[in-house]
Amino acid sequence: MAVGIQRRRALRQWALAAAMAALARPGLLVLVLAAPALAWAFQWWALPGPPLICLLLGLFGRAVDPGPLPGRALRPDQEPELAALVARVAERMEVRAPLLVRVTPGPDAALTTARVSGRRVLVLLLGLPLLRGLPAAELAAVVAHELAHARHIRPAGHRPPGHRRTACLLAARDMLADRLQDRLRPPARLSARLLAATRGEAWAAESAADADAARAVGTRAVRDALRRTEPVEAAFAAFAEPWYETLAEDDAYPADLYDALEAAMRDPHVARRMSAAAQEADHLAGLDPASSHPPLDRRIAALPDHPAPCPGAAGSPADPHRPVALRSADALQQWCALDLAHTAPDDALRPVRILDTPPERLRIPADDARRALQDATDSACPDLAAALALQAVEDGTWPDLAHALDPGLARLLPPLRAAAARQALAGCLGHVLSAALLDAGWNRAGRWTSSTLTAPDGTTVDLHALLTHALDTGDTTAVRPLLHAAEPETAA
Incomplete structure (x- = not known):
């Protein structure tokens, strides 16, 4: 009976993954499905068969390739404190794969893969607002959560049953969710039904990563990081876009974007409004079939109870209550601010300090x-x-x-x-x-x-x-x- 249930579940997951991939990449799917019939009809299996297969694989790889890596690379010699924190957390998470760290302008974090010198490596993307604003213990929790996903991307040792199936399902789900923003998007109602049917697997993966992070760095750090990041995301959305839109009229950009955001968050009216905005966004995420993260209350309630590492232990920051020191903080702020402006290197934008600008101008x-x-x-x-x-x-x-x-x-x-x-x-x-x-x-x-x-x-x-x-x-x-x-x- 149990074997039959597992087989039906596996068949359901493969079917859902195929359906979402078909909606996300319909043209490519038709090409792949038609290739065997064309090869048989025209007897291409003798000589042109292998090149045809290579061509199809190349087209598929190009279709799903996310393109150049976002962000700016942070070498260990540039930011040794951050590199040490990531290395300690990776050791506690038992991540052995090569790991690169890149900074991005927004308040987000992610884990992806890349090929460097013919070798596949993990790439950890960390938003500058998180690097600047989170205490080291909470930043370690964010890093631990993302590294926990490494077992889904490139598991080491024993692979849990259904790993490849779940990974394909989540990848197809992400592809379909990304397509919803395109002008020629898949049918909304069918997409919503497929995404809703697979949201449980996505939420389970996030909760599992939360649990792994809690075991590595302590439950309190994970809980505090979850609660702190949502208002930061709301503040970034509320202020960054209007500032850029206003200053773009004068061919300028906010050079002190992150200093100004932190100053704004210290205003009690802003803090209260951003807390409410975070709750609204969390409510919307709970309604959104495409959301891959459970609502905040649900995530926190599902955390297992684990103590923080002892001082000096692997994964324990030297000072868990302060942000990690960034030696190139000013250069990173300037790079991220310009990157958000979406300008080419030769574009001449005038830097403007938000903190020195009258609020009426903004x-x-x-x-x-x-x-x-x-x-x-x-x-x-x-x-x-x-x-x-x-x-x-x-x-x-x-x-x-x-x-x-x-x-x-x-x-x-x-x-x-x-x-x-x-x-x-x-x-x-x-x-x-x-x-x-x-x-x-x-x-x-x-x-x-x-x-x-x-x-x-x-x-x-x-x-x-x-x-x-x-x-x-x-x-x-x-x-x-x-x-x-x-x-x-x-x-x-």
């Missing part, structure tokens, strides 16, 4: 949001458009308004559309209302955010929280007085 004009809201509501003025938007919230027709604001919502997987529509309308209406209140004499509650404002009487108002509550409940009682306060005659 405020993206609300004209685009006003125009979009007016077009979506077919209104002649922004005030009427905002009023009609609140009316749509009250009568429950706001999802239609959100789709009119952002037609791209229809391209999302079905389980995500309602939550994304809520975010789109709250963001647009909040941007319009915030700009109107600032023009009417209100002030930012802090340098870094325009969603939390201070009224002329000194009270603090969190626009995003009020709008989110209104969308969730249909009650706009707390928002309508703000609409009246933003009217031009009130400011006069």
Whole structure:
């Protein structure tokens, strides 16, 4: 009975992997499937057969090849403290394969493979915000989690049953998830069903990596790293793109991007907003069939209980409570900031310090949001458009308004559309209302955010929280007085 269940499970996994690969690479799959028939029909197996097979394998390799490695290489002699931490964690994780470390601009981490001098090596990608912001113990937890995936990429010693099957399934799943961002994407509903059917395997792989990391560096470090990284990701998304978009108009880039991000995160209003944004993103990830990571609460609850390594033991940083010292921190910040600008080396961009720039200069004009809201509501003025938007919230027709604001919502997987529509309308209406209140004499509650404002009487108002509550409940009682306060005659 058990053997039959295992065979059915294996057949199901292979079938799902084949279906997702077919959706992700339909043209290549047709070519591969047609090759045997063509070879038989034209008797190519005698001489041209081997070259044909090599050609097909080359086409397949090119189709799935991710291209040049992202990031910038960090040699051990450049960053010895970081190299020592990675080496200690790799020893505890029993990773024997050659390992390269590269820094990337975003707040992420990943493990991939590459071929160097004919030899296949592991490549650890670490985001600069994590290197700068995480204490060494938590950075070790991130490294341990990524190295735990090495057993899925290139396991050493005994391979667990079904390893190759699971690896193929997860690879096909990643290929399909990546294709969802393309203009010519696979059918959304079928993709969602396949991704939902295989999400359990992806979540199990992440939970297994979390458990391995906890055994290597301690449960507390893993738990703290999980909790700290999500707000950092939210802050990067909230600030980096607007800064680049604003400065690009002057052929400039934020040279002190990471210093400014860290300063913004120290603002209590920003910290509170980013914590809420992280919870929203985590909620969306739980709804997203393509998400490969379980929700945060679930990941933390699944962690086994393991103590931290004793001081001085392998895998234990010298000072676990401070970030690892980066000797080339300034050069890395400049390289990552320019890399995010997507410029060629010969492009002349002027460096601008965010910390020395007036916050009004970094405020993206609300004209685009006003125009979009007016077009979506077919209104002649922004005030009427905002009023009609609140009316749509009250009568429950706001999802239609959100789709009119952002037609791209229809391209999302079905389980995500309602939550994304809520975010789109709250963001647009909040941007319009915030700009109107600032023009009417209100002030930012802090340098870094325009969603939390201070009224002329000194009270603090969190626009995003009020709008989110209104969308969730249909009650706009707390928002309508703000609409009246933003009217031009009130400011006069």
